[in-house]
Amino acid sequence: MAKTFQKPQALSSTPTHYCPGCTHGVIHRLVAETIDELAIRGRTVGIAPVGCAVLAYNYIDCDFQEAAHGRAPAMATGIKRVRPDLIVFTYQGDGDLASIGMGEIVHAANRGEKFTTIFVNNAIYGMTGGQMAPTTMPGQRTTTSPFGRKTAEVGMPIRVAELLGSLVTPAFITRQTVIRPKYIQKTKKAIRQAFTYQMENRCFSFVEVVSTCPTNWGMTPQEAIQWTEDVLLPYYPLGDVKTPPEEEPAHAK
Amino acid sequence: MSKVLMKGNEAIAEAAIRAGCLNYFAYPITPQSEVAEYLAWRMQEVNGVFLQGESEVAVSYMIFGAAGAGVRVFTTSSSPGISLMSEAISYLCGAQLPAVFVNIMRGGPGLGGILPSQGDYLQATKGIGHGDCRLFVMAPEGVQEAAEMVMRAFPLAEKYRNPVMILGDGLIGQMMEPVEFPDHLKSVPSNKNTWATNGMDHRKSKTRNLVRSLFLDSQILNNNNLILRDKYERMKKEDVCFEAYNTEGDYRILIVAYGTMSRVCKTAIATLKEQGIDVGLIRPQTLFPYPEAAVREAARKESCRHVLCIEMSMGQMVEDVERSVLGARPVKWYGKCGGDVPTPEEIIELVKSTLALHKSY
Numbered sequence: 184m185a186k187t188f189q190k191p192q193a194l195s196s197t198p199t200h201y202c203p204g205c206t207h208g209v210i211h212r213l214v215a216e217t218i219d220e221l222a223i224r225g226r227t228v229g230i231a232p233v234g235c236a237v238l239a240y241n242y243i244d245c246d247f248q249e250a251a252h253g254r255a256p257a258m259a260t261g262i263k264r265v266r267p268d269l270i271v272f273t274y275q276g277d278g279d280l281a282s283i284g285m286g287e288i289v290h291a292a293n294r295g296e297k298f299t300t301i302f303v304n305n306a307i308y309g310m311t312g313g314q315m316a317p318t319t320m321p322g323q324r325t326t327t328s329p330f331g332r333k334t335a336e337v338g339m340p341i342r343v344a345e346l347l348g349s350l351v352t353p354a355f356i357t358r359q360t361v362i363r364p365k366y367i368q369k370t371k372k373a374i375r376q377a378f379t380y381q382m383e384n385r386c387f388s389f390v391e392v393v394s395t396c397p398t399n400w401g402m403t404p405q406e407a408i409q410w411t412e413d414v415l416l417p418y419y420p421l422g423d424v425k426t427p428p429e430e431e432p433a434h435a436k
Numbered sequence: 437m438s439k440v441l442m443k444g445n446e447a448i449a450e451a452a453i454r455a456g457c458l459n460y461f462a463y464p465i466t467p468q469s470e471v472a473e474y475l476a477w478r479m480q481e482v483n484g485v486f487l488q489g490e491s492e493v494a495v496s497y498m499i500f501g502a503a504g505a506g507v508r509v510f511t512t513s514s515s516p517g518i519s520l521m522s523e524a525i526s527y528l529c530g531a532q533l534p535a536v537f538v539n540i541m542r543g544g545p546g547l548g549g550i551l552p553s554q555g556d557y558l559q560a561t562k563g564i565g566h567g568d569c570r571l572f573v574m575a576p577e578g579v580q581e582a583a584e585m586v587m588r589a590f591p592l593a594e595k596y597r598n599p600v601m602i603l604g605d606g607l608i609g610q611m612m613e614p615v616e617f618p619d620h621l622k623s624v625p626s627n628k629n630t631w632a633t634n635g636m637d638h639r640k641s642k643t644r645n646l647v648r649s650l651f652l653d654s655q656i657l658n659n660n661n662l663i664l665r666d667k668y669e670r671m672k673k674e675d676v677c678f679e680a681y682n683t684e685g686d687y688r689i690l691i692v693a694y695g696t697m698s699r700v701c702k703t704a705i706a707t708l709k710e711q712g713i714d715v716g717l718i719r720p721q722t723l724f725p726y727p728e729a730a731v732r733e734a735a736r737k738e739s740c741r742h743v744l745c746i747e748m749s750m751g752q753m754v755e756d757v758e759r760s761v762l763g764a765r766p767v768k769w770y771g772k773c774g775g776d777v778p779t780p781e782e783i784i785e786l787v788k789s790t791l792a793l794h795k796s797y
Contacts, residue, residue: 224636225635225636225637225638226635226636226637226638227635228505228633228635230501231648237650240646240648244644245636245644246633246634246635246636246644246645246646247633247644247645247646247647247648248500248501248504248531248633248646248647248648249531249646249647249648249649249650250497251497251500251523251524251527254493254494254497254500254524257489257493257494257495257496257497257498257500257501258497258498258500258501258504259501260487260489260494260498260501261461261497261498261499261500261501261502261503261504261505261509262501262502262504262505262633264459264461264485264487264498264502265459265485265502265505265507265509266505266507266634266635268635268638269505269634269635269638286490286491286493286494287490287493287494287497290489290490290494
């Protein structure tokens with residue numbers, strides 16, 4: 184009998200440390216499936232962030248470097264510049280990428296670095312225990328915004344995909360989610376597209392994945408999915424923000 | 437190869453290429469920007485990698501990424517920029533990655549000034565980053581030695597899998613001197629397949645490599661620190677470097693100085709010699725590991741009455757001198773910072789006033 188479904192080779196058998204209802208596991212699997220399908224495990228280097236996914240290398244089985252908080256895009260730049268033949272991806276959360284690492288991601292995207300970023304946005308700091316992030320929603324209660332995010336004091340949540348999409352340098356920028364099977368299929372396609380653009384040496388590629396954090400949101404997994412759909416997705420709309428032009432623009436030549 | 441007249445910063449840049457390092461990331465800062473300006477065109481000639489990063493913070497992690505991928509890589513900066521890189525240096529030590537940092541020091545604290553200084557001695561040798569990390573630190577006294585130390589830095593970084601720093605003051609970077617790049621200091625990168633994330637296919641391996649500094653288990657973290665400590669102890673045994681100058685005679689005063697300051701001291705020592713006053717000099721070439729034994733032995737010479745530590749700072753290396761002399765002789769510090777280098781005349785005066793303290797003179 185033919186095998187129709189199995190664990191990707193790039194996914195280890197280690198049980199994850201993620202909380203029930205967390206979507207990191209699904210996203211890890213999609214990355215691992217993509218690495219398998221594109222047959223690039225032997226030349227892929229992942230970069231783990233500081234955040235819940237700091238131990239991503241325990242689950243995704245390829246060469247890995249562990250970053251300081253927010254610095255993954257600079258490390259990816261270093262690797263990719265000296266070894267353009269390697270496939271390099273960063274896997275970062277919203278505290279890591281949108282707060283402390285905002286400078287690094289903007290400049291890496293603007294230079295058009297040929298690596299891929301998987302940006303897991305769950306609107307909160309997970310690993311440190313549920314503090315407010317730049318992506319936390321207005322009124323959202325966290326341990327450092329116990330009365331709800333006050334936008335008059337700390338501004339509105341940052342839409343990173345749109346922000347990066349505003350850069351003139353060609354790029355593939357998309358926002359997806361994995362809270363329902365129909366979305367998971369689209370996210371898989373987007374991640375595969377992102378890695379493919381990198382393999383074609385086309386552009387910087389960025390997949391934001393709107394994700395859940397039931398533990399720090401104080402919700403059940405089902406409530407978290409519903410809240411994502413009702414509150415996060417209207418503010419963080421899904422779809423491609425930017426795709427690279429078919430013709431290489433003059434300034435990139 | 438014949439001698440060429442070069443600015444220190446340019447010689448440092450060229451020396452890295454001659455050493456076989458074709459990867460450079462940097463951010464502009466006075467007084468070392470000529471390194472980046474030189475390599476911006478020179479790396480293209482040798483088909484190397486040159487990238488100006490958006491900040492010293494980002495640059496230091498580009499260095500981390502490239503070092504982790506198993507290539508020779510280096511950066512150059514000056515004092516405030518090195519402070520920004522110190523986080524990554526700690527991570528490099530923790531993850532045991534080889535890389536070379538050049539600090540062409542300027543005055544501080546804060547924005548300080550842009551003139552030469554030796555104010556980063558303690559930062560480089562004792563407090564470069566959080567956690568139990570150490571840099572291997574070398575201090576050149578001129579352009580020729582700066583070039584040679586850069587060429588030696590890469591194999592040393594690879595020997596210890598630890599970052600190495602060339603600590604020069606602004607004068608070393610800015611002055612022009614004849615320099616020759618010795619062929620015998622060319623070296624090839626050591627085998628990195630056991631730890632570098634250079635791709636499993638590339639190293640024909642079925643198992644992946646991890647570059648990391650996170651060890652949540654207390655025993656594993658302690659073990660990692662024991663490995664690092666062993667390396668730092670090995671540096672002290674195998675790679676201490678210093679110059680003993682005019683130490684054959686019966687000097688009553690011993691000077692300890694490094695970098696530009698040691699050259700000024702040599703001028704003063706030559707003048708004093710003409711006046712019949714013998715002064716010895718120990719010039720540390722490695723600041724970590726520190727030539728403790730050499731300083732101690734030179735200070736304990738029977739004729740020696742006093743040790744002078746002369747620095748372009750408010751007194752930093754003097755702590756290592758005192759630690760080395762262990763109270764066997766009195767140690768006096770003299771120095772200036774802000775960019776004014778103590779002159780030979782000041783040093784001659786200092787030597788004479790110190791001698792006057794000892795009745796036997």
